[in-house]
Amino acid sequence: MFKEFKKFLMKGNLVEIAVAFVMGAAFSRVVSTFTARVVSPAIAKVFNLPDLDSLWTFGEEADGVPAGSFGALLAASLDFVIVALVMFMVVKAYNRTQAQEESEAEEDPGPSEDIVLLTEIRDALRK
Numbered sequence: 001m002f003k004e005f006k007k008f009l010m011k012g013n014l015v016e017i018a019v020a021f022v023m024g025a026a027f028s029r030v031v032s033t034f035t036a037r038v039v040s041p042a043i044a045k046v047f048n049l050p051d052l053d054s055l056w057t058f059g060e061e062a063d064g065v066p067a068g069s070f071g072a073l074l075a076a077s078l079d080f081v082i083v084a085l086v087m088f089m090v091v092k093a094y095n096r097t098q099a100q101e102e103s104e105a106e107e108d109p110g111p112s113e114d115i116v117l118l119t120e121i122r123d124a125l126r127k
Contacts, residue, residue, distance in 0.1 A: 028083055043055070043074070053072050
């Protein structure tokens with residue numbers, strides 16, 4: 001059972017997915033920081049607010065429940081859009097690379113089976 005589990009873990013796709021997951025989580029953190037430290041203050045500055053969470057607030061803070069804020073939703077949406085856009089570009093580049101590799105492999109298929117067989121017959125007759 002352990003050998004089977006080890007074989008499952010060492011499959012290329014599973015390892016690639018694990019690496020992609022870790023890299024995606026780290027990238028998401030970078031994007032969140034970028035949005036919180038660069039984009040949100042810039043938007044808040046445009047609307048003359050202290051921070052983006054103050055943008056379009058509703059309700060009142062009571063009993064430890066914070067007031068609602070469309071600004072926080074906007075920041076989270078920006079995070080999502082940036083991550084989705086970058087992931088789209090990565091997948092598009094990957095697909096383009098795969099297509100190039102496949103076309104290069106198809107360009108030089110070598111001689112067909114008929115040619116190889118005829119060549120072998122010719123060489124045998126020469127002997």
